[in-house]
Amino acid sequence: MSQQVRTRFAPSPTGYLHIGGLRTALYCYLFTRKVGGAFLLRIEDTDRKRYVPEAEDYFIRALEWCGIQCDEGVHVGGDYGPYRQSDRKELYQKYVQQLVDTEKAYYAFDTPEELEAMREAAKQQGNHNIKYDAKTRLQMRNSLTLPEEEVQQLLNDGAPYVIRIKIEPNQEVTVNDLVRGLVTINSNEIDDKVMLKSDGMPTYHLANIVDDHSMKITHVIRGEEWLPSTPLHVLLYRAFGWEDTMPQFAHLPLILKPEGKGKLSKRDGDRLGFPVFPIAWTEEGADQPSKGFREMGFFSEAFVNFLAFLGWNPGTEQEIFTMEELTDAFTIERISKSGAKFDFNKAKWFNEQYLKNKSDAELTEAALAYAPEKLEELQICKEYVNGVWGLMKERVTFPSDIWTKAAYLFAKPDTYDAKVVRKKWKEERIPLFEDLKKRLAALDDFSSTNVETSIKAFIEETGLGFGNVLQVFRVMLAGTTKGPSVFDMAALLGKEEVVERMERGAKIFDEMNALLA
């Protein structure tokens, strides 16, 4: 009784892969992995007008980056291929012929112009609900209305035609959706959808049924936008006589714009300054690729973790999950029904969590990947960058942030906090800082704790107070009042550099105060 679970991710190669699509792939993958089934990638390239050649490769790279492995697909093969619908054309024609032969489908010769005219005329009469269905098909030019010889003649002459499914009116069609429960719709709401287009290609509706059936798909997990056409799909399974092996359906809620209205789109990302796709994508005609999450500095594990939680949760309070943990925890029952607004802040938070757990060396490599010239430009070595990570790990979101947020650890500061200088760089204290510099210069072991001991002793002896000394010292070293422990910074910079920065700071502080006087 227990058959192997088989699921598919079936994007259409019309452009980049949106994160909503990617989340569908993720859920599909998690569900399938959990039960030990097969997950496959099928390319639905039946629309020749919108076909974008680069898209297929992009899908593959995007899935790869996320760690979503396909058991079968265009790129890895498998026993149920071909996995590209354009390579399966004959199959659809064969099956659609079966529908015609059993009078469940028919030829229709109406041109797009005629259809448009029909809809327009109906609209004029106040009918916004016109369909090509049981009510109207007898007024159209098709094999149900035309004499048989004429139909034959038209076909022989090579007249353009489509094949439409003949929907029987007044049937209640019920779908048991795994996310939403029972959804019932009357077949009067469904029109005689085109199955085979005039270019000989199938429509999505036909192709997805034929493929899901012949690829032995057991669970169709897809976006909510497909829910309204699912009853049609059920009717198609029925028409083919495949209802007993029909897959189960699970329709996922949509990912919405952050401010609420509508599906998230690429334009939202551009407008609000965050990516809406996993990896960089070059739009046709654009000279610059648009950044993806990867390019922005997201770790794929963080991205996947974030995505998994957009519309699903384990019901526990754990939030950080590896792919393996997600696989264990995932169930379709825990997918939420309502759409989720995209929250970039939360995405960043996930990245911070993962960043903290990376080793210094890993982070150095990651940061260098964004700016390989830095080593030479700043005259530093990787070991030094590792040291910076030791101090900065908990204070940044993306690996490349250290180049800006910790710039003062790579080069002497070029600005100094004016407020601190004005308030704390007092005439009478200048010699004391000169003294402090000498003390530090005399240290043999310039470790963080040693520097700390030395400075604390100095504070006690001079009675200057922590704030007055440490604040000034920090600004001398970093220019800013923000940052990690001063003692750690001093140790990392090294004695020589600290002494240099103290001298330079004192000189510039004097100048700054002179300007104010």
Place this chain on the structure above:
RNA sequence: GGCCCGUUCGUCUAGGGGUUAGGACGCCAGAUUUUCAUUCUGGUAACACGGGUUCGAUUCCCGUACGGGCUACCA
């Protein structure tokens, strides 16, 4: 317009006929007798509305409102 789906803090969500309605992000406030961008502690804040059913409804049912999706020879 028609059909379908949805609605718990600003956001992601847990929960479920009787709860102080829980967590996370964000935000705010204190603490870490050096900074804050870290860490810790605390705080702010939600069951869309109206009818039922019920001893009791945020939870179940029905409406309404609002949001979303679909309505192509696109997927």
